[in-house]
Amino acid sequence: METDFIVIGGGVAGASAGCELAAHGRVVVLEREDAPGYHTTGRSAALYTENYGNRVIRILTIASKPFFDRQGFLSPRGVLFVGNAAQGASIDRALADGKAFPQTFEEISKADALRLLPILQPDYFTRAIHEPDATDMDVHGIHQAFLKGLRDRGGQLVTATGDAIARPVGSGWEVETRQGTFRAPVVVNAAGAWADVVARAAGVRPIGLVPKRRTAITFDAPAETPVHGWPMGLDIDETFYFKPEAGRVLASPADETPSEPCDAQPDEYDIAVCVDRIEQATTLKVRRITHKWAGLRSFVADKTPVVGEAPEAPGFFWCAGQGGYGIMTSPAMGRAVAAIVTSGDLPEDLAAMGLAAAELAPGRLFGA
Ligand SMILES: Cc1cc2nc3c(=O)[nH]c(=O)nc-3n(C[C@H](O)[C@H](O)[C@H](O)COP(=O)(O)OP(=O)(O)OC[C@H]3O[C@@H](n4cnc5c(N)ncnc54)[C@H](O)[C@@H]3O)c2cc1C
Structure with missing residues (x-):
């Protein structure tokens, strides 16, 4: 043809x-x-954020938003970045990077962070940044x-x-x-x-090109916890994230294991790391994993x-x-x-x- x-x-x-x-x-x-x-x-986490990646990525992301808005593909979510005392430099760097673009991205008090995401362990973090305009994507x-x-x-x-x-x-x-x-x-x-x-x-x-495997799971939230309105919780150095997903919680250990191109499958070790990090950072207990998967994110140098x-x-x-x-x-x-x-x-x-x-x-x- x-x-x-x-x-x-x-x-x-x-x-x-x-x-x-x-x-x-x-x-x-x-x-x-x-x-x-x-x-x-x-196999993605379906998040739109203007505070991720380098300058070129941010330009491509912002320039994509009118298409998503026209077709109604974005819905409110927000992101709460958290860091502990040892991660102050990462928080400062993220705030400086965020200033280069006009989106809303500001440091908030610990009390405000806990109001937004009450399941965070108060001892786990010292500082937080809120990006209210980040959204879920269809x-x-x-x-x-x-x-x-x-x-x-x-x-x-x-x-x-x-x-x-x-x-x-x-x-x-x-x-x-x-x-x-x-x-x-x-x-x-x-x-x-x-x-x-x-x-x-x-x-x-x-x-x-280096494909890098990233793992994700969903698990049941505690019955009495209304998860829907939570922002995504994200470690400032991207060692884990979690967010609501159809009444459950989607979580990832944010792994980046180099891989051959393939039909990527989740590794039990990465799932265990994910559960451990979520249980350390939050009051959540991962009792039943309802779905697990992995996908390849491919990068050049x-x-x-x-x-x-x-x-x-x-x-x-x-x-x-x-x-x-x-x-x-x-x-x-x-x-x-x-x-x-x-x-x-x-x-x-x-x-x-x-x-x-x-x-x-x-x-x-x-x-x-
Ligand atoms: C866990 C996870 C979370 C993520 N979260 C986000 C997020 O929140 N936001 C975001 O923007 N991105 C996210 N991503 C990244 C995003 O999913 C990818 O960047 C994007 O899907 C890449 O799309 P693609 O079309 O290049 O790759 P693919 O969807 O893999 O498509 C490539 C296609 O090419 C086909 N193909 C390969 N070789 C051949 C061949 N020789 N002949 C014919 N067909 C071929 C394959 O079958 C495949 O279908 C995430 C990724 C993962 C794994």
């Missing part, structure tokens, strides 16, 4: 890139699995909105492709799959944890996403390295991919916020 753009990977990254590219030509999004959200996209709704946008613009999602393998043919690319062969002048590599695998198979220099053309492979574009921010940055990332593929530069709003295409380009990782 001949088309204009082929996107490899049907998670939130491939879906958003495909949706935006479909405004410029015919798009096919190829997904190995039967369901496009099976891997990291379907991840399934966001992913489906991109896939609907793709279809509405005449694009196509092809699932159950097996490992799509791209190779250069003439001045374009040919991608072989179980569902047939696809040809286009442009291939976008949005294969999540597998992005370097896809590149190597295509003869393209890898970007040094500078922990910044990679969007742009491979320097030595014309027509091969990266959309990878979304780390722990891939849902909340997905609308801006999709628009960045489409603009860079079609014009070589970023959308105006991202440029106006001070972001340069070179900051996302793969060449930065090779000293180009």
Whole structure:
């Protein structure tokens, strides 16, 4: 099949890139699995926060908010960051980082912190920062909105492709799959944890992507405790977090164990660490774990996403390295991919916020 753009990977990254590219030509999004959200996209903590990651991440996050607001994908949550006496420097650094952007982010008294999150152990923390505007995200709704946008613009999602393998043919690319062969002048590599695998198979220099496993559980809250209104509780050095999830509590030890790209599974040790940290920091007792899972958050060396053309492979574009921010940055990332593929530069709003295409380009990782 001949088309204009082929996107490899049907998670939130491939879906958003495909949706935006479909405004410029015919798009096919190829997904190995039967369901496009099976891997990291379907395994997140679903939090939108403007106080996470470096400057580039924060710009991409803030630039994504209008899309989420328009479609009603955000709902109130808030985040309470806590630290003990030994973590004063981390609290101060977070406050300084937060000042660079206009969001609400302020240190509050211990008494106010306990009013917001009464299940915190008073002895566990000395200082707290509240970010009231952080929200929950409807991840399934966001992913489906991109896939609907793709279809509405005449694009196509092809699932159950097996490992799509791209190779250069003439001045374009040919991608072989179980569902047939696809040809286009442009291939976008949005294969999540597998992005370097896809590149190597295509003869393209890898970007040094490291998938890191992160574990999550849900457990029953005490019957008499109304959990719904709690903010997310988050250790300032990200050693654990927890938040309400459909009447239960979702918690993570915030682990980052390097992994091969795979169908990540939770490790019993990480679950035990999670339970221990939650029981030390709060009055909660984890009596019954109702669900446990793990997913891969994939990073390059500078922990910044990679969007742009491979320097030595014309027509091969990266959309990878979304780390722990891939849902909340997905609308801006999709628009960045489409603009860079079609014009070589970023959308105006991202440029106006001070972001340069070179900051996302793969060449930065090779000293180009
Ligand atoms: C526990 C956890 C908590 C998180 N919390 C948050 C959060 O609160 N907020 C936030 O914004 N982000 C969060 N994230 C990160 C976020 O989930 C990811 O950044 C995002 O889902 C990455 O999307 P993706 O499309 O790149 O990857 P994926 O969803 O993994 O999609 C990649 C797809 O490519 C497909 N693929 C791979 N190779 C091929 C091939 N050769 N051919 C065809 N298809 C292929 C795979 O099958 C897969 O479906 C969290 C992640 C985890 C694990």
